[in-house]
Every structure is written in C-alpha cells, then in structure tokens.
Amino acid sequence: MRRFLLLRSAELLAVLLLAAVPLAVRNPYALGLLTLLAIYGVLLIGLDVSVGYLGQINLGQVAFLGIGAYTAGLLVAKLGWGLLPSAMAASGAALAVGALLALPALRLEGPQFALATLSFSALTGTALNELEALTGGAQGLSLTRPPLLGHVLESRGFYWLCLGALALVWVTMRNLLNSHWGRAFEALRDSPLATDAMGVGTYRHKVAAFAMGSGLGGFAGALYAFNFQYLQPQIFNYELMAMLLLGVVLGGRKSQWGALLGACVVVLLPNLLSSRRLFLTLSALGLAAALAAGIRGLRRGTGAFQSAAPIAATGLLAVGGLLVKHTEDWRKAIFALMLFAVMVGLPEGLMGFCSRFLAGLFRVPPAALPRPAALDAALPARPPAQGALLVVSDLMRTFGGVKAVDGISFQVEHGSIHGLIGPNGSGKSTLVNVVSGLYPASSGRILLAGARVRPGLVPMARAGVARTFQNLQLFGELSALDNVMVALRDVFRLPLPLVVTGLGRGEERRAQADALALLAFVGLEDQARVPARDLPYGAQRFLELARALARRPALLLLDEPAAGLAHPDVLRLIGIIRAVRQRGITTLLIEHHMDVVGELCDRVTVMDGGRMLAEGAPEAVKRNPLVLEAYLGAPEVVS
C-alpha cells in the first residue's frame, strides 16, 4: 500500500509541477520545450511498448509520427477538421497502418524485424516526399492550429492540452501494461513458443502491442503538427529515429518514468550543446560516473570491456568537447557516444538504476500479495469420466526423408497416467510435439475427447492440452508468480476498454491468489517474486509444471519432467503428479527414469524407431524381451 501511495503521489506531483511551470515562467522558448517534452513523452511511451515489452528494435516509430502528423495536418489544412477529430483520425490512421505492417513484420524476430521497420520508415519518407499533390513534398505543409471545442488555444493552453494528453496516455498505458496484456507482451518476448503453448496467442498480442505503440506515435504526430503548424518530410528522418531510441534506452525500458526522462534528454540535448561550458560540465560528470562505476565493476568482476568502454566513450566526449570548434556540428556523434556508454555500462537505463537506488533509499517493500486461493478454486477437480480422452491413430510425422513418428496408434484413458518410453531418438518428443500442436502431423488422426482439434499450439491449448518442455521454456524475466499468471485460464474476462480504465485490479488480485495456490501446490510459494531465470534448475522444472496446471488442462503432457532432477526432487515430483491425478487430470508422461514410470503409470507405451514396440502395464513392459533388446541391444550368443 505504501508503495502504491508513493508512486501515485510522485506521479501527481510531477503533473502538478509541470502544469504550474507556465504560471511562473513566461519565457516562450521554455514553454515550447515543455510542449515538445509532453509530445515526445507520448511518442516514447508508445515506442517503449515494442522496444521494452516486445523486446524488438523498432525503427518505424518515426514513420508513425510522420503519418500521424501528416494525417492531422492534411485534415486540418485541406478539409478544415477540428482538433479532436483530426487527432483521433491521426491516431487511427497510424494504428491501422501499424497493424497492417505488424501482420507480416511480427512473424519476424530481431534483425529481420528491425530491417522491416527500417524499410517501412524509408518508404514512408519517400511517399511523403513524392506525393507532392497531397503533401506538398519538400515544399512542406502549412496549417493553423484548429480551436479546441470553439476555444482558440494560445501556446500556454496548447501546452496544457499536450500535458493532459500525456497524463491520459500515461494512466491508460500503465493500466494496460500492468494487466494480463502487459504480462503477455513480456511473456512472448521471453518465449514465443511457451506463450503459444499456454494458449495466450503470440501473434495476436504482438500485433496488438505494435499497433497500439504505433497509434500513440500517430497521436504524438497530430500534437506535433498542431504545435509547429508546419511539416516537412525530412523532419521524420533516420537521425530523429536514432534519437528516439536513445531516449527509450537512456531513460530505461519498460518504464514510463524512463520514457519521460528519455523525452527530457531528447528535447534538452540540442540546447545543452549550445553552451560549451554546460556541455563540458555534463560530460565531465558523465566521465566521473563512468570511472566510478567502471572501477567498482572491475572489482566485482564485471567484464573488462563493460567497465572500460563507457569510460572510453565519456572520455572521448569530454576531450572532444574541448577540441572541436562547434559542438553542435558533432551532435550525432555526441548522441552516439552517450548512447554507447549507457547501452554498455547501464543496460537497464537511468530509470532502472534510479528506481533501484530509490527503493533502497526509502526501503519501500514490494506490494503485498493476497492470500493463496483454495486449491479447489485454482485447480477445480475434473469430474470423472470413462473411455479414452486421447486417441491417436496411424500418426506419421516426417522431416524430409526421416520418419520420426511412423504410423503409431494408441489411446490414453480418462484419468490415467500413461507412460511413453523409448530409447533416445525413438520419436517420443516428436510425438508430444505433434500432439501438442507444435508440428502438424504428416498424416493420421488425433482425437481429443472424441473431437478433432484444428492443428496448432494455440487451438490445442484452448482445447485443454497443456504441456511442459524438455528444454525449459520459462518466461525468464518474469517472476515465478507472473509465469503462472500468464497461463491462467478463465480468470481474465474484462474487455480491453475496461482494462485500460483501471478496472482490472480486482481480477488481478484473484489471479494472483489462484497463481499462489498453484505455486504452493508444487512447493514454490516462497519464491513467488523471484524471476524465473534466477530460480534453481529443479525449481524451474516445478514452475513449468505449475504453469501448465494453470491452464486447468484435461490432458497434461509432461516431456521428461524428471530430467536432471536430484533424487529428493524426483520423489517430490512423483507426489505432485499423483496429486494431479487426484484432481481428475489425465497425464501423458514421457520419461527415461524407469522407477518414476513404474511407480506412477497405469499403462506404458514403448516406442522405437517411430513405431510402437509394446504396450501394457509397467511391470509387463519391463520384462518384454523386445523392450529389453531395444534398450540394451540384442543378447549376444555365447558359443
């Protein structure tokens, strides 16, 4: 609660301070800078959605700024639209174009995504330049700021409007990003595969996130057009894009305060360069900070490069500041050096550093968690049923000429624990990947509770299949609690418009309680806040299990859950899987440990070379000569 109040009062204080400045300061230049700060704030909060949450380098935001600016500008100048409708149309246009670009671009990762957005920016620049009949081309486009609901806005009024817009965007995006939407964005950054396997739908969320960020870019563009009342295509160039990225990275990703701080830097930097003394002081301060951090880093064993490179960059900044004639001419190089120093030396940005520092200073405890829900609420017992839950018939999956699964048929009974064993390379994992929808089957049929399911991870997950992965696929940066919350089913029902107004808090508390109950079920309730990647290996395996259970599955696929576990953990695992069966959940268990299989399974299917070798009760299978031969080789005939 204390943390909540502190954060809210800091936000309120910042808005009030910013709003009060023009009452005290009558300098039109300063007012212009503040207006620009608010506009860039909106723009960077939008950019942070893709850079921070999706974790993709987005070089397209400047194009959305341009699209928004020109949309609003043209509507005002040519059609005489009002301020609000043209701003809304600008956001809408950028949102639509963003979604359109996202459809193809977001299947891409990393460099390919960066390239696609870079090309899009260049293409937008070309179009704005060349569609002279519409945009006026290089001549530029002039407009007059339209009145707001009949009131003519002078510069102070317009500043307050922009500040209001920033506050609105701030609150909306905070609500959104703190909801299950924001969590899904982060989840798909860490593991798109697991996000799909948990039924969340990577693609849909990615497109939504990118389109929203683009829409904010368009909104900022409209404000930009009303502010300057003159637009030229070359404003929206590569250099501005680099500066925007600088803002986000320098300020700190995944933080709205960071975006605001970044906007300050972007707006103020050109002014800092005009005074050599100020510039030298700042670069000397930067050098001192880099030196202090570097020496400390070296002592703690951070890499030599990480300690030395920021010192070299800031040193070059200070020395260069003394040598060159006009610092403004070297603007780009100065951005580059600053950004370089921050990227290497302070990867979490200024805000990440500050918030850790402040949290330590004020000793703010993290927000309290609710009491865990009852297990019956978090993981309702499934009613017992008869017959086969999963029927696999004549299933084939080939890779090129390799028949990984070669026409296998078997059934998994409702409420049973069905083992699937076989030597390495016998096709077990491929089979699980086909059943869970990751690979489409080459031929054959899979029936779940008597019905065919559309192939694909998401449809399978929605139909009631949940799985774990042999090579862990956790959402590394998310806490254990959040990992489970991403997968929770039937809890988040509120539509998006209500989520952004902040009404999702109740739902969020219920989800936390459910997730805590599941963590307690696997024995991880004490590690709820630990980021998944910092958990010990065994705990990570159990976390994957809890996450899969959050789907409230009908069928649970466990892909070698005991691999690499120490003996006490194996025993704990056996206990958990038994408890899972008591909730009426059917389990298909792929395992190497024969003792685990023998202890747990009702029936065991043995695979070899993609085919079924044997099937039956564990004891019978263990004695089957065919199985022994597959595992140990043919008995040698002693002559």
Place this chain on the structure above:
Amino acid sequence: MDPQIIGQMLVSGALMGLLYALIAYGFQLTYATSRSLNFGQGELVMVSAFVALTFTNLGLPYGLMLPAALAFGALAGLGVERAAVRLALRQKSEGWIMLTIIVGLFLASAAENIWGRDDRPFPTPIPSDPVHLFGIDITPLELSVALGALGVMGLIELCKRRTLLGKAVAAVAADPDAAELVGISATRAVMLSYALSGMVAALAGVLVSPITTVGPTMGAVLVLKAFSVAVVAGLDSGFGVVLVGMFLGALESIASFYLGSGWREAPGLVLLILALAVRPHGVFGRAAIRKV
C-alpha cells in the same frame, strides 16, 4: 516504348545491382558466423570511400590506394566487432542491433565533420567512355563494379571451400559450440568474418564512388538496398545475392524511369517487406525447424 532503351536500363541497372549484392554479401559473411550483421555497414562503405579519396589525394596510385583502402575497411570491421558485437554475442542478446546503429551514427557524424557535407568527385584511372555491345552502352566503370564484385565474392567463396581456414569458419557457422570443442576459436572466426565484411564494404565504396561521387549520405541509400538484397536472397545463401542484386538493380532503374527518380528506392523496400512476410528465410534460404 523502344526495346533498346529498356534493354539499356535493364543492363546498367543489373550491373549496379551487383554492387548491392557485394554489400549484401558482407552481411552474409558475418551472419553466417555470428547470426549478427552490421547495421552501420553503409557508413563503413562511406568512410572507406572517403579514406580512399584521401589516399588518392595524397598521391597514391590506384594500385596502392586500393589495398590500403581494403586494409582500412578490414580494420574498421574489426573495430565494429570489438565495440558493438562481441559483448552482445557473449550475453546472447540482440544488443548488437542498437550498438552497430550507434557506431554507424558516430561514423556518419565524424565523416561530415572531417570531410564536409558536400558530394565530391572521385578520380579514377578507369575510363568512362561507353563501349557498344549489341546496341547497348556499357561503361568500363560499370564493368569494373561488376567484375570487382563478382571477383571478390568468388575468391572468398573459393577460400571458404578449399582452405582449412575456410572450413574452420564454416564449422563455426554450422555450430559454434561444437567448433570450440574441436579447438576452433569461435571469437576469432567472428573477427575474421567482420574483417572480411569490412573489406568488402571498402571495396564497394571504392568501386561505386567514381560513378556516384563521394558524400556523407552515400552509404545510407546503398545499405538499404543491400539489406533488401540480403533478406530477399536469404541471409545464409551464398550466391543468391548475385541474382537478387541484379534483379533489384534492373527493377529500380525501370521504376525510376516510369515513376520518377524519387521513387527509385521504393521497389527494393516493398520487396523487402513482402519477402519478409512471405518467406522470412529468403528466396534461396533454408527454413529452420523449431526445435524443442
């Protein structure tokens, strides 16, 4: 429409396209070993061209200037690897995207201030009077671009296939961890690929400058097209870039004729976005299977 004019445009476009292919080849070299590429490669082309111009103005003959410029390119490539790529690769992050953009930004700013913002002519001993072939004019300059590009690409490919060093680099490209286990240093292989990539960029700069003049913005335009070529061909397909480069060069000279020179870049950009949408691994590339 006169078929001869179209033929002329197709041929000179395709010859210029080989230059894009050359720069794109530089991306492939580093992508193979490290799954990374230099987003500031255009600036590397530009700075190398300026350095070559400085060497020429100092009185170095073409035969000495070229190796000197190539050596500079290789050094610059090594610098990019050290400053922007190695740390990110070790952290298994994609930080190299931002960092190479930053290095490019720095180079662009430095070039503007050292050599000025104006475009400058680049003297060359290669004549520019056209030769007539089947009614189509080809200048020796254009031919030098084509031959230089194909020659260097062929040479590097040959070394990759025939020498032990080349095989070691190919091993790193296939599986860095396994290569390390048999005693090949993955870091060295990545360094080598960046040095070669820088050298290729320098060659591109020297080859193109007599045709386009040298200026601080020359790289930005070239590199966008090279990106298109690399992505459309597939970042891991050796000679696909040659075909795609020639195709794109021809396409854009047709586009600039019909739509106006301002739209010159558009086909490449559209092609890139489309190619990524339809075949993210490129026309000649191989799709990877998601392993779990």
